[in-house]
Amino acid sequence: MSDEIEMEEGGGVVKKFMFLNRKAPYGTIYALEGLEVVLISAAFEQDVCMAFVDDGVYQLMKDVDTSGIEMKNFSKTYRALEGYDIEKLYVERESMELRGLTEDDFIVDVTVLSSAELAALMAEQDVVISH
């Protein structure tokens, strides 16, 4: 495995990290704290992507208004990811369609992948951190 890992110009290791999100936001803290790890990872210059599967696709909904539950609305953070050079956002088509959603429902541009495509992508990661 270590043979395949790239070295960045400074001689540091560049690994493929996938942050896999499977949980809906607000009902539990995993989406918010998961996002905090992703933002921190940007400082390490790794090859980072995020994947949204199962109820994780609900994290990307537009029109979020949390004022009635007194919780911080972190929807905009998904839009800010691009500024951290985290540009690879994948949504599993099967999860999206099962929930009656389309790409138009999301707050940010994503790449929609089939289960098979996402499975192949996951298999080639060095580190998968799932929330």
Place this chain on the structure above:
Amino acid sequence: MKFAILVNEGPYTHQASDSAYQFAKAALAKGHELFRVFFYHDGVNNASRLTVPPQDDRHIVNRWSALAQEHGIDLVVCIAAAQRRGMLDENEMKRQGKDANNIAPGFRISGLGQLVEAGIQADRLVTFGD
């Protein structure tokens, strides 16, 4: 081989911390290196020095502390997750103007970067959670 472990749930409610501990013990017994155990989400509660389980039950916190002492394992508690949940070490107690701290021996509070670093440095990162 160099392992790292991520623990995402607190003690007793979920089996996650128990499974992580058994995995850590087995990895060390096989001669592997344990680079770091990182505690995130409610997992930060594994570091509470004030934990008092019934005497006939396992002491999850002391068990982690003992592992750190015997094998020099780096037990890292996420600072942001810890502060949300009232987990403070002495430095944070002073910095936040609080009247107590509750971090058990062997644990240290640090940033989320330590988790990403563990993913980079270790050959394998294994997650335990709910």
Place this chain on the structure above:
Amino acid sequence: MLHIVNKSPTERNSLDSCLRLATDGSAVLLIEDAVYAATRGNPGSTKLQAAMGRLKFYALEPDLKARGVAARVMDGVTLVDYGGFVDLVAEHRNCQSWL
């Protein structure tokens, strides 16, 4: 890749998601409440049976014993202890926990 599942298949969809997103030739280790999936008569066992041609299944024996279902394990599932769990992680180049 090693996939680690820890949820009962009759409570959560973790096993379904794992089976959907595990590439052929992957290994699936059932721990904690996921071990029920490997027991005869459980709806999870039917799903395991259907995937056995393409995935290799393991279950953590201490978790089976703790739940009183060690005698009910279906054919084709390999039992491991925590040391075996460590070996599985070491043998596969990456792992994913379906929490």
